[in-house]
Amino acid sequence: MKQTTTPPGTGDRAALPPATAATAGAAGGAGSGGGAPRRGRLTDSFTESDRAKQRALRRMKSLATGLLLFVAVVYVLATWAERAGAGAWAGYVAAAAEAGMVGALADWFAVTALFRHPLGLRIPHTAIIPTKKDQLGQSLGDFVGENFLSEEVIRERLRSIALGRRLGDWLGRPENADRVTGELASALRGGLAVLRDNDVQAVVGEAITRRAEAARIAPRLGDVLARTVADGGHHRAVDLFCAKAHRWLTSHRETVMEAVETGAPGWTPRFVDRRIGERVYRELLRFAAEMRDQPDHPARGALDRFLGDLAEQLRGDPETQERVERLKTEFLHRPEIQDIITSAWSSVRAMLLTAAEDEQSALRLRARASVLSLGRKLAEDDRLRAKLDGWVADAVVHVVSGYRREITRLITDTVAAWDARHTSRKIELHIGRDLQFIRLNGTIIGALAGLLIHTFTHTLGG
Incomplete structure (x- = not known):
């Protein structure tokens, strides 16, 4: 399917709700190519939040395109006025409007080239996100692996968290000890329920x-x-x-x-x-x-x-x-001895279930006391906290070091599995509105630069 990119300011009709797909083409000019069924499939996966971003993006595109049209009209009128002998001011306005158009068109091309081929022309180094999606995913995976999953970063982050002290303070509170004891009792009941006698x-x-x-x-x-x-x-x-x-x-x-x-x-x-x-x-x-x-x-x-x-x-x-x-x-x-041995599990299971369900049972009270004691020790004993922090850091580093490739591959494979066009549209929804400010700034800065250059030229020329 051929992909046709809309002119400046035209909304991406493939990323619009079905009800607005027709109006988008009329408002912004020629739309991107492709049949309606494909657009429908892409649009169907957008959430209500995405549709809100679509509306905001269309408004910003309309504003940027409106400013381009405004400076174009100003350029036409100023040029006509200059030729009609209106005065030197017309030349300054025409120069500013001309430079504003150039800046607007250049920035439109730059922003559009991120997501599609401008005007459908397969110019090299355009439609960067759709064509370079897999490379971007690979680069993102490598970036995460090198900067977030290195041993130094992990140990420094865990050291700054002070896990041992936080855990000790948390476990030392009676309400948290009750919560931990209750969760352990629930886990015990669940485990005993799963096991077949x-x-x-x-x-x-x-x-x-x-x-x-x-x-x-x-x-x-x-x-x-x-x-x-x-x-x-x-x-x-x-x-x-x-x-x-x-x-x-x-x-x-x-x-x-x-x-x-x-x-x-x-x-x-x-x-x-x-x-x-x-x-x-x-x-x-x-x-x-x-x-x-x-x-x-x-x-x-x-x-x-x-x-x-x-x-x-x-x-x-x-x-x-x-x-x-x-x-x-x-x-x-002897059969009777074997019966006694095997029936021991039933007695132990019944005892554990009864103790787990009774909040005042000796088992739960001892578990609660042990949790509180552990919390106090962690809060007071620097050596114990250091040991715990060291064990946690070693365990995390071991896991991450052993599975770093699998973690980064998850990022790479996930990005590679995304549809290129759909991914481009989703990214544009999230950052496209901010990119439209580049077009606005380009128009304004271009106009100011054109005015300064025209002024400088006339000043030097006499």
Whole structure:
């Protein structure tokens, strides 16, 4: 499609709303070429703010073109008056108006050449923005990368921000601590809602089982048992066991008697079995009472020696250790144990959800206290602030250094993806009104320069 550029002051009809496209051509002369459907597509993407800029741009173009027409009319009238013998003043006015026209036309050409080919003539180095869009995007990306994404600029900017001090002051306020705690609670609830219980239970169960299988517990059990025996920590357990055994024997005399009688040979008389059962019961009851009441009972000493020997075997005997590890593995793989392990996640999840929803829960209160404490430390501790600022600067520099090319490429690729004509029109909407002042200034400055030159020429000429 051929692109035809409008004369000075004519609005860009492709950038106007459909309702004003026809009137723009009549008001400003010949418009740019191209069919209406393409103009409609470009115009449809303009916002209400863009349309307001269009109206302001048209007014400035009309003003600049009106001034050009005014000086042209003045030039014609002044030239006619000079030839009619009106006096020397007519020559000065004509010279000023002529120079004003030259300045206006030159500046019109310069402004128009940024966005399109003036009068549709493909003069070199015109329509700069549409034809050089990709190069401009590349230059913009390089400029941003060199001047905004360099390590020195980033570190200096972060240093001037004083992030550690600002963060400390902000976190040290109770209302901000409440806000942070609430956001953390919301994030926790959201994360728990996303996780599927079955998947988490499977992962937790597998992790706990694998970790427990990998850890050798026999030496640790031996160390714990040895320290317990050395400190006498097992005595309470023995006291409790002896008391429970004596109480059970007292309450279950017939059970003991029946067990003895049942285990006796069939050829012995019943009364003999009964006498033996009573004797055994009395001895067991006496033995339990003595162990319960006598801390230095020989059986207690034997138990201490047994536990000490077991501790040494757990710490140094490979056979004992292997037996304990096999028992541990069998215990872990029992279905009821696996159920307990996997169900632990459900309990933890319910506990976390309850704590996150309750503002007075211990979890949220501790989180709030931690936030306030961190704020106070950052506000008071220069070394901690320096460390935080250093960590942030190092992290930002690492990210920017690693992705500088991707960041600048985002700018370059985004500009390259823009439609050239549409981009030119959008840019003109944003800066075109200010550029029209160049045309106005060119007309005025040209007229003044022409008047001065004409005056200087006549002064030297006599």
